[in-house]
Amino acid sequence: MALGQLVDGKWTTNWTEHDAKGEFKRMPTLFHHWITAQGSSEFPAAVGRYHLYISLGCPWAHRTAILWKLKGLENIVSLSIVDPIISEQGWRFSDYSGCIPDAVNQADYLWQIYVKSKPDYTGRVTVPVLWDKQTQ
């Protein structure tokens, strides 16, 4: 199965990250911001404002789950867990054991929340995602 990505907000499996020599070149990700203490950034720390999307099979994402638990953020940052098997349309919400559906955006696929945030988004759709419920 081919992995896919978004191109101008449309899901496609017709892409490659290989250069002319066949070397894998990871695209830089677009959404990089910080949550900081009240008032010192556009994303202030706030109870209930943020939602974390993870896959338990992803080494990047599951580290955020460990931190979420160790820091006692369960009642501060809400959580969704995608199906562990990536689909033709990327990460998917399902009723697979241990998954948590998307109660914030009611998405079926993670790419839908990328498009909700940026309708013409081009790039990979990866976990983890930290979603700001206030500004999307």
Ligand SMILES: N[C@@H](CCC(=O)N[C@@H](CS)C(=O)NCC(=O)O)C(=O)O
């Ligand atoms: N968000 C990370 C990337 C994390 C990542 O690559 N996650 C993988 C799972 S381990 C993923 O979601 N891959 C889906 C894809 O690349 O289509 C970054 O900013 O560099």
